[in-house]
Amino acid sequence: MRFWLVLGLLLSATSALADVSVVAAVDRNHIAFGESVTLTISVQGSQSGAQPSIPRVDGLSFDGPSTQSSFSFGNGQASQSISFVYQVTPARTGEFIIPALQVSVGGRNYSSAPIRLIVEKGTVQNSSNQTLFAQIRLPSQQLYLGQTEPAQVILYSRADVPLKGVGGFNYEADGLGYKFLPNLKSGSQVINGVSFNALVIDGSISPSRTGTLNFGPCILKAQVAIRKQGRSGWPFDDSMFDQMLGRVEVRDVAVTVDAAPIEVMALPEEGRPADFAGAVGQWNLEVVAKPTEVAAGDPITLTIKVSGNGNIDTVPAPKLGSMDGFKTYDPTTKTTKDDLNTTGERVIQQVLIAKSTEVKELPEVRLAYFDPITRSYKTDVQSPIKLVVKAGSGTPTTIVSGGGRYRAEEKLGQDIVYLKGDIGRVPPGVAFYGTATFWALNVTPLLALLGTVGWKRRTDRLRGDVAYARRTRAAKNARRLLTSATSYDEIQHALQQYLGDRLNIPIGGITASVVDEQLVPRGVNGELAAQAKACFAACDTARFAGGGADLSVEATRDNVERLVDELESKHL
Amino acid sequence: MWNDWLMNWNRNTFRAGILIWLVSLAAAFAGPGDDFKSANQYYDAGKFAEAAAIYERIEPKTAHVYYNLGNAHFREGKPGLAILDYERARRLAPRDPDILANLKFAEQRLGVDEANTPPRAWERFLRSVIESRTSTEWGVCELLALWLTVLAVGAWFYIPRIRTGLLVIAAAGLVGFAGSVLALGYEVVGDRAAPAAIVVAVEAAARFAPMADSTTHFKLAEGTRVVIREDRGQWQFVERSDGQQGWVKSDTLERVAPQD
Numbered sequence: 001m002r003f004w005l006v007l008g009l010l011l012s013a014t015s016a017l018a019d020v021s022v023v024a025a026v027d028r029n030h031i032a033f034g035e036s037v038t039l040t041i042s043v044q045g046s047q048s049g050a051q052p053s054i055p056r057v058d059g060l061s062f063d064g065p066s067t068q069s070s071f072s073f074g075n076g077q078a079s080q081s082i083s084f085v086y087q088v089t090p091a092r093t094g095e096f097i098i099p100a101l102q103v104s105v106g107g108r109n110y111s112s113a114p115i116r117l118i119v120e121k122g123t124v125q126n127s128s129n130q131t132l133f134a135q136i137r138l139p140s141q142q143l144y145l146g147q148t149e150p151a152q153v154i155l156y157s158r159a160d161v162p163l164k165g166v167g168g169f170n171y172e173a174d175g176l177g178y179k180f181l182p183n184l185k186s187g188s189q190v191i192n193g194v195s196f197n198a199l200v201i202d203g204s205i206s207p208s209r210t211g212t213l214n215f216g217p218c219i220l221k222a223q224v225a226i227r228k229q230g231r232s233g234w235p236f237d238d239s240m241f242d243q244m245l246g247r248v249e250v251r252d253v254a255v256t257v258d259a260a261p262i263e264v265m266a267l268p269e270e271g272r273p274a275d276f277a278g279a280v281g282q283w284n285l286e287v288v289a290k291p292t293e294v295a296a297g298d299p300i301t302l303t304i305k306v307s308g309n310g311n312i313d314t315v316p317a318p319k320l321g322s323m324d325g326f327k328t329y330d331p332t333t334k335t336t337k338d339d340l341n342t343t344g345e346r347v348i349q350q351v352l353i354a355k356s357t358e359v360k361e362l363p364e365v366r367l368a369y370f371d372p373i374t375r376s377y378k379t380d381v382q383s384p385i386k387l388v389v390k391a392g393s394g395t396p397t398t399i400v401s402g403g404g405r406y407r408a409e410e411k412l413g414q415d416i417v418y419l420k421g422d423i424g425r426v427p428p429g430v431a432f433y434g435t436a437t438f439w440a441l442n443v444t445p446l447l448a449l450l451g452t453v454g455w456k457r458r459t460d461r462l463r464g465d466v467a468y469a470r471r472t473r474a475a476k477n478a479r480r481l482l483t484s485a486t487s488y489d490e491i492q493h494a495l496q497q498y499l500g501d502r503l504n505i506p507i508g509g510i511t512a513s514v515v516d517e518q519l520v521p522r523g524v525n526g527e528l529a530a531q532a533k534a535c536f537a538a539c540d541t542a543r544f545a546g547g548g549a550d551l552s553v554e555a556t557r558d559n560v561e562r563l564v565d566e567l568e569s570k571h572l
Numbered sequence: 573m574w575n576d577w578l579m580n581w582n583r584n585t586f587r588a589g590i591l592i593w594l595v596s597l598a599a600a601f602a603g604p605g606d607d608f609k610s611a612n613q614y615y616d617a618g619k620f621a622e623a624a625a626i627y628e629r630i631e632p633k634t635a636h637v638y639y640n641l642g643n644a645h646f647r648e649g650k651p652g653l654a655i656l657d658y659e660r661a662r663r664l665a666p667r668d669p670d671i672l673a674n675l676k677f678a679e680q681r682l683g684v685d686e687a688n689t690p691p692r693a694w695e696r697f698l699r700s701v702i703e704s705r706t707s708t709e710w711g712v713c714e715l716l717a718l719w720l721t722v723l724a725v726g727a728w729f730y731i732p733r734i735r736t737g738l739l740v741i742a743a744a745g746l747v748g749f750a751g752s753v754l755a756l757g758y759e760v761v762g763d764r765a766a767p768a769a770i771v772v773a774v775e776a777a778a779r780f781a782p783m784a785d786s787t788t789h790f791k792l793a794e795g796t797r798v799v800i801r802e803d804r805g806q807w808q809f810v811e812r813s814d815g816q817q818g819w820v821k822s823d824t825l826e827r828v829a830p831q832d
Contacts, residue, residue, distance in 0.1 A: 170780065172787050179790070182815070335686070416646055416677055417670040419615060423608045424636030427664055432708040433756060441715050445722035452726045 020045040022103045024112035026088065027187070030139055033119050036089040036190040041112065043103055047071065047082045050104040054086065060096055060117075063087040087190065090119040132157045132253060134220055136260040138205075143264050144372045146280035148206045148311035150342050151178065155220055155255060159188065159195040166199060167221035167252045175213040176262070177206040181339055204340035206311060207264040216259035221252040267370050271377045275319050279369035281310015285318060285380040287365045293388040296357055300387070304348045304365055312337050312344025320350075321363025321384070327353040354389045361386050467504040474501035475568050482557055482564075491553065492539035495560050502572060512536035522572045528563070535560050604630050608637065615640070620648040635665035639674070646678055652772040652794035654678050659770060659797070659828045666704055682795040690813050702755045710759060714752035721745030766799040769810065769825040776825070778818025782807035789818040798825070 021044045026037045039062070041052050047069045054062045064086035071080040090096065098115040137152040153171075157163045166184060180203035189198045199222075205215060226249055267280070286305040294300055306315055312335055329351040337344035352362070361384040368379045432438050462469045478498035485491045500507030503518050515524075515532045524532075538556045551559070611626035627641035642657030658675035665671060679685040690696050705713070724742035728735055771792045779786040782804055792798065792812065801817065802809035808825055811817045 170787075174787075177790070179816075416643055416674045419612055419640045419643055420636035420670070421612070422636065423605055423630075424634035424665070426632055426634055428708070429632070431760075432711045433760060438711055438715070442718060445719050449722045449726060452729060456729045 020105050020108075020110055022101070022105075022110040022112045024098070024101050024115060026098075026115055026117060028137075029116060030118050030120065030137070031090070033090065033093045033121055034192045036087050037117065038187070039086040039088045039098070039115075041065075041084045041086075041101055041103065042081055043083070043105060043110070044081045045079075046105045047080045048105065052084060052101045052103045054101065055099050057096060057098055059090055059092045059094065060098070061089050061091065063089070088117070089190065090117070093119045093121055095119075130156075131161055132222055132224065132255055134218070134222075134255045134257045136216055136218065136257055138215070138260055138262065141260075141262060143205070143207050143262055144280060144370065145207055145210055145264060145266050146278060146311070146314050146370070147372045148204055148281075148314075148340075148342055150340060151203045151205045151215065153180075153201040153203065153218055153220070153257065155199045155201075155222055156189070156191070156196040157222065157224060159197060161197070162225040163197045163199055164223040164225055164250045166201065167223050169201060169218065169220055171216055171218040172259070173205070173213075173215050175207060175209045175211070175264070176215055177208055178215065179204050179206075179340060202340065204342050205262070206341075207262070210264045210266045213262050213264055214259035215262055216257055218257040220255045220257070222255050223250050224253055225249070226251050268375075268377075273368040273377055273379050275366060275379075276368040276370070276377060277316040279310075279315040279367065280372060281308055281314070281369060282371055282373065283308040283310065283315060283367060283369050283380065285365065285367045285382055287382040287385065289362050289385045289387070292385060293390070294354060295390050296354055296359075298353065300352045300354065300362075302350045302352055302362060304350070305345065306348075306367060307343075307345040309343050310369075311341050312346055313341070315344075315346060315367075315369070317348055318365045318367040320365055323352070323363060325355055325359040327355060354387065357389045357391055359387060359389050470501040470504055474498050475564055477501060478564050479561070482561055485557055486553065488539045488542035488553060488556060491557050491560055492536070492543070495535055495539070495563070498564055498567075502567065512540070519572070522570075524567070524570060524572070528566055528570075531559070531563055531566075535563055608640075611640065611644070615644055615647070620644045624648060633660075635661045635668060635671065638664065639668070639671050642674060642678070646674070650772075651678050651682050652770060652774075653826070655682070655684075655795040655797075656770040656772060656826050656828065659768070662703070663828065664706065666706060679795060682793060684793050684795040684797075687793070688795075688797040688813060702758050705755065707756060707759045710752050710756040714749060714756055717745045717748035717752055721749055763829055766801055766811075768828040769798050769800055769808070770828060771796045771798065771820075771824055772826045773824035776820045778810065778812075778816070778820050780818065782809070782819040786819070790816055792820065792824075800825075800827070 022041065023044065024039065024041045026039050028037050031037055051065065051067075065084035067082060067084055069080070069082040088098075096117040096119065098117060100111045100114050102109050102111045104110075132155075134153060134155045137154060139149050139151075143149060153169070155163065155166060163186070169180070171178065180201050185200040185202065187198050187200070189196050201220075207213060284307055286307075288303045288305075290301050290303075292300075304318055306312070306318065317331070317333070331348050331350040333346060333348050335344065335346045364384045365382040366379055368377060370376075371378050462472065475498065478494050478501075481494035481497055482491065485494055496507045496510040499505075499510055499514055499518075503514075503522075505514075505518065512533050515529050515536075519532060520529055535556065538551050538559070541550065542553075542556070607626050607630050611623045611630075614620075614623035614626065621644075624641055624644035627637055627644060630637050633641075638657045638661035642654040642661060645651070645657055646654035655675065655678045658671055658678060661668070661671045662675060676685065679688055690699060702710075721742050724738045724745060728738045728742065731738065771794055774794050776792040776796075777788045778790050778792055780789050790812075792810075796812065798810040798812055798820075800808050801811055803822075806822055807819045808822050809817065809819050810825070
């Protein structure tokens with residue numbers, strides 16, 4: 001068993017090795033001069049990649065690497081990776097291109113995509129002498145209407161000031177739609193040679209009008225760890241022992257960030273395509289038709305995929321050319337986007353049927369959009385897809401939609417369904433769970449179950465515990481015998497039967513002496529003991545002295561019944 | 573003479589009583605049904621506001637009344653109110669295909685179908701399961717599962733031959749019981765703790781504080797479904813399905829379950 005498990009793991013690992021890929025990324029593409037970025041080169045699918053050789057880039061210095069490797073196994077798939085992490089520090093402002101980086105894995109070379117890094121003059125240098133400060137980081141001070149761009153608010157604290165989180169975040173963003181993610185990213189950053197802790201609030205902004213708008217000012221409640229008892233020197237300390245011993249407490253410190261001005265421009269009129277419908281971003285259009293060889297009347301599925309950077313909600317359905325030769329059905333649309341709505345994908349699937357063999361191609365598909373990076377309009381055009389339409393069987397293909405019945409030209413989902421003709425069932429005034437019936441039906445089975453369990457335990461005990469069984473039935477048997485007793489002999493037998501059952505002793509030898517031997521040691525008081533002896537004596541006298549009994553049979557029976565009743569109330 | 577007068581009086585009184593009783597009976601039986609038919613006729617004539625006004629006054633409202641009221645509001649150009657009515661209808665008849673279709677269509681028309689859908693798959697699944705039954709149906713499910721469990725446990729004591737099968741039945745019943753209780757609790761307690769509401773204004777600004785000059789956090793489109801986390805009279809602290817929270821003015825919302 002273990003062998004097969006190990007073999008399975010090895011096979012999975014081997015199959016994972018077959019899909020090796022190298023990805024290089026920096027944590028930020030725009031930085032201020034004086035800051036550094038983290039470059040991570042991840043080798044997915046292997047843990048044995050050789051350290052990549054970093055090419056020389058004028059103006060950038062690379063420190064590192066530190067390596068991290070991981071292996072995981074889930075859903076029957078093994079995944080492994082190794083990452084090489086470098087700190088990249090620019091020596092000047094400007095735009096840098098980190099070229100494709102090569103990693104050798106198992107004798108084969110894999111390379112990553114080039115990375116663009118922009119270093120601008122910033123205000124961060126002035127902040128590097130502060131202990132706690134925050135910054136707003138925008139990709140650009142100029143945005144276009146309809147553009148959605150990431151915006152970060154970053155809280156910095158010096159490396160010796162532990163940051164525990166952000167207790168509150170208030171901001172002003174008049175005219176700007178701002179969305180932020182609740183989960184903060186933490187890390188460290190070197191600014192002007194000083195190491196800082198950093199907490200990043202990721203967000204995105206979407207201007208809703210033109211003009212100069214302000215993002216901010218923002219107020220963050222920084223949660224910093226402070227030693228409880230004052231000690232000489234700086235009050236913040238990140239001593240591991242202090243934290244372990246609970247000598248630190250977390251306090252809120254308000255940090256204000258000044259507003260960042262943003263110039264929002266309207267989309268230019270110049271060069272605007274006639275079919276432009278508001279899409280802003282960098283979009284890629286893909287069109288696939290399947291099958292491309294069909295019989296007339298058979299369906300063709302046209303899949304149009306739009307993906308890229310920007311707000312996918314601004315992207316309309318791409319324009320299709322003339323569809324004269326086709327019968328069309330309602331398209332289905334599936335839209336996915338990231339949490340900040342800065343990247344997205346929309347897949348539109350349209351079912352078409354070529355009406356005749358004259359149809360030779362699907363129409364071209366066009367998407368016009370405005371690219372805010374190049375500040376120009378672009379039109380992505382997918383050329384017509386060639387089709388081969390053969391003569392069909394003459395029976396039109398049924399496109400099953402909704403209820404499964406064929407409806408030739410039916411438009412589903414185009415309007416609301418008509419009225420109900422009858423008033424329907426009147427709902428009860430009181431909800432069922434609020435009625436006594438509901439609760440009674442809930443309690444009843446539980447009580448029945450408790451009763452069943454109790455009854456079962458009792459019957460089991462009666463079967464297995466003779467003393468308990470005799471004791472339980474003693475009074476009942478005695479009363480039954482007394483009811484039918486017509487002589488002193490039968491009354492005495494009933495009394496003997498009762499005491500034998502009650503005390504779990506053989507009834508054959510029970511006489512008046514049983515009172516002193518058994519009842520008195522079990523706590524039966526003197527009066528009751530005397531009464532028991534009197535019953536025995538009365539029976540013995542009547543039996544052995546003939547008609548000289550002091551009491552009648554009935555009176556003796558009553559006395560014995562009373563005795564049984566009183567003994568029943570005693571715990572023997 | 574006196575006897576004749578008395579006989580006539582009794583006869584007339586009896587006839588009048590019968591007549592009043594018949595009219596009352598007719599009114600009692602024909603009231604909501606007549607209003608419903610009358611409202612349908614107004615709707616067919618294109619008088620949607622009049623139809624909606626009549627549907628509004630029908631009591632008690634059935635799922636069909638809410639559904640038709642939603643249609644009237646939709647045709648009247650009040651899609652937010654239409655979504656509210658369809659939601660109310662769905663609560664009474666959760667599997668009625670017409671109600672579900674119109675609710676979905678109205679949400680799509682307003683572009684709030686994605687906003688009204690929980691972002692996580694497990695949340696969508698749970699909501700679809702829980703909302704597929706009314707609280708009464710969940711109550712019946714809970715009782716059936718409880719009785720099944722109790723009967724299986726009770727039989728377990730007395731029929732040792734089939735104890736394994738009874739144990740499986742009892743476990744299944746227990747799972748059904750727990751699930752039904754949770755669903756019932758979610759529908760009843762959840763809706764009281766955080767009542768659902770629909771935005772009926774064209775747009776509602778969700779602000780950081782319950783003040784008119786407070787910063788707008790995000791905007792809620794008409795027809796958006798929210799839950800009310802706090803009620804401060806003029807302002808409600810609401811949460812959208814994606815977890816975003818903010819204060820909105822009370823007159824921009826309508827609770828799905830009307831307040832007592």
